[in-house]
Amino acid sequence: MDSLSLLWTAAILAAGLYWFFCVLGPAEQKGKSATAISGGSISAEKVQDKYKQYWSFFLRPKEIETAEKVPDFVDTFYNLVTDIYEWGWGQSFHFSPSIPGKSHREATRIHEEMAADLIEARPGQRILDVGCGVGGPMRAIAAHSGANVVGITINEYQVQRARLHNKKARVESLCEVVCGNFLHMPFPDDSFDGAYSIEATCHAPKLDEVYAQVFRVLKPGALYVSYEWVTTDKFRGEEAGHVETIEGIERGDALPGLRSYADIAETARRVGFQVLKELDLALPPSHPWWTRLKMGRIGYWRNHLLISVLSALGIAPKGTLHVHHMLFQTADHLTRGGHTGIFSPMHMILCRKPIST
Amino acid sequence: MRLLTHNMLSSNIKGVVNGFPLRIEAEKVVEKTVEMNGDFLKKMFEKVDWKAFVDASRAMGYNELPEEADPSMLDSDEFLNNFHHALLELHLEEGALVCPETGRRFPVTKGIPNMLLHEDEV
Numbered sequence: 001m002d003s004l005s006l007l008w009t010a011a012i013l014a015a016g017l018y019w020f021f022c023v024l025g026p027a028e029q030k031g032k033s034a035t036a037i038s039g040g041s042i043s044a045e046k047v048q049d050k051y052k053q054y055w056s057f058f059l060r061p062k063e064i065e066t067a068e069k070v071p072d073f074v075d076t077f078y079n080l081v082t083d084i085y086e087w088g089w090g091q092s093f094h095f096s097p098s099i100p101g102k103s104h105r106e107a108t109r110i111h112e113e114m115a116a117d118l119i120e121a122r123p124g125q126r127i128l129d130v131g132c133g134v135g136g137p138m139r140a141i142a143a144h145s146g147a148n149v150v151g152i153t154i155n156e157y158q159v160q161r162a163r164l165h166n167k168k169a170r171v172e173s174l175c176e177v178v179c180g181n182f183l184h185m186p187f188p189d190d191s192f193d194g195a196y197s198i199e200a201t202c203h204a205p206k207l208d209e210v211y212a213q214v215f216r217v218l219k220p221g222a223l224y225v226s227y228e229w230v231t232t233d234k235f236r237g238e239e240a241g242h243v244e245t246i247e248g249i250e251r252g253d254a255l256p257g258l259r260s261y262a263d264i265a266e267t268a269r270r271v272g273f274q275v276l277k278e279l280d281l282a283l284p285p286s287h288p289w290w291t292r293l294k295m296g297r298i299g300y301w302r303n304h305l306l307i308s309v310l311s312a313l314g315i316a317p318k319g320t321l322h323v324h325h326m327l328f329q330t331a332d333h334l335t336r337g338g339h340t341g342i343f344s345p346m347h348m349i350l351c352r353k354p355i356s357t
Numbered sequence: 358m359r360l361l362t363h364n365m366l367s368s369n370i371k372g373v374v375n376g377f378p379l380r381i382e383a384e385k386v387v388e389k390t391v392e393m394n395g396d397f398l399k400k401m402f403e404k405v406d407w408k409a410f411v412d413a414s415r416a417m418g419y420n421e422l423p424e425e426a427d428p429s430m431l432d433s434d435e436f437l438n439n440f441h442h443a444l445l446e447l448h449l450e451e452g453a454l455v456c457p458e459t460g461r462r463f464p465v466t467k468g469i470p471n472m473l474l475h476e477d478e479v
Contacts, residue, residue: 124400126365150362159469173391173445176362179471184479186463186472188367188377 021306024299025088028105032086034306037316040079040157048319050076054254055326070256071154071181074203077254078155080323082134088303091165092136094199094227095345097286104292111281111346112140115196118277118350119223121145125193128152130182130214130226131200135162135175141196142174150192151177152185183209187217195224199345202229205256207263212271218353224273228347229253230261232280235342245336249343252330264349273351281346282338289345290338293331300328358449358470360413364405366470368456368463370478378409379454379463381416387448387468393441399431401444414443 025034039047054076085093090104096111098104115137121127123146129138132151142149153159159179166175180186183204195214204210214224229249236242246258259267265275282289307324310316337343368376411422421439423430430436453462454470461478464471 123394124397126404148361150365154473156471159471160467163467163469176359177469178358178362178366179469180473184369184474186366186369186470188365191365 020302025303025306027086027088027090031090032083034087034310035315037083037087037307037310037320039317039319040082040155042076042079042317044317047080047317048322051080051319051322051326054080055251070203070205071183074254075155078133079157080319081327082155082158082161084320084324084327086134086161090136091134092140092198093133094137095289095292097281097289097346098291100287108136109140112137112198113144115198115225115227116141116145116147118225118348119194119196121147121194123147126150126191128187128192128195128214128217130195130197130210131203132158132162132177133200134158135165135177137196137198138162138175138177139166139169139171142171143169146174147194148174149176151175152180152182153177154179154181182213185213185217189216190219192218192222194218194222197224197226199227199229201226202253202255202258207259207267208271211267211273215271215273215353220353220355222353223276224351224353226264226349226351227281227345228259228261228264228349229255229345230259230264230280230343230347232261232342232344232347234340235260242340242342245333245340246343248330248333249337252326252333258343261344261347264347268349268351272353274354275349275351277348277350279348280344281348282344288338290335293335358465358468359445360410360417360447361401361405361444362470363413363449363454364410366454366472368458368461369472370456370459370461370474373456373458376456376458378406378413378457380457381413381449382453382455382462383417383449384453385449385451386417387450388446389448391445393438395437398437398441398444399428402426402428402431402440405444410443414447417443417447417449419443419447 042050054073092108096107099107125147127147127149129149129151132138132153135151138149138151156179159177162177166172195218201207201210218224231246250258265278268275307316307321311318311321366379368379407426411424414422422443448468449465450468452465454465455462
């Protein structure tokens, strides 16, 4: 081959590789870069160990021995996965029903805005985001409703990521993040005009505890909406296949134990809420939420290759590969959960704190 | 952390009867200009605990707010501007929030208050 053709071949190859890794790979063009994947607040050398500790904690059967340890492990989980989530998924760490003709980003935003509409969030109100992650929903909800949103998350790394994203957002003045445990909320009674939690309360060992805290900090008459992770009425505890899928989901997502859909309203009422509306948002006419997980073999191996190279170069911490693999396997369980209909990540419940208690 | 947020934070350590308001120890305060919205300010005025707010603003080095305030003051542009400035434009970047009953310090780092409790405080 003459030198010109060689040059062209090299250029096309380079462009192809760039497109494959850097364009198809990340969830957002200006978002997290693969070279910036870290273990969150965990220092690079400790990622491998922390991953092993996490995995052995959740390998134990459903009865998590010490409920007090759960927040620590949820914290560890999010240190390990936040960067990968941001890189591969985006800033909103939750699912949404897919909408034909709309991008994942659009569908996510619509799902988030619906939460804001359900609690009738308005300008001048102070709304609480229970388990705010890196703040994807917070920013969308502040932009859509004009309300002031305060987010709480237990993970110090996420809190810094949220702050970074908030600073760049148009709605910076409407959003604020606090590092805290939603089981012991650092807010006075009767302070918020509304609250929402999107796929976050699943991390609480007892749903009563987080619901009771939300109830406490809401003003009388205020609304609370939650999108809950649940096993549905199709789930059969006697079926080994079902149990395997659910346990796979629990292990790979730092969940102390998935609730049955029937428990949610019961819990809300027990802590004092009036239940206004309840609906599994995953059911038809909604389109599947799990199709987004189908990254396919090629996508997985591409990411695996990229992370291997970055780990070998010492750019990504050792252990990242294990975490990536764990998430891939978890994606399998989640997909099966969605496909069989035994699991839903979006059982919506809308509650009101009564005016007089 | 803005003072709007500080006005909603309290100490929830076990045994504490009234953990609000948290006293501010300011090490680094930053000012960020933000567009003023009169409607928003009027709504917030009704919700803000004024005494806690004034004390907090003084701890941040801002002394323009009156000790007491009533809704009629919202008609004054000067008051509105000062209220806006203290509520939304002053940020505590580094420092601490102190529990009024136990003296326990909750650190504020890079603008974020860390309200996580230790095992023995729960």
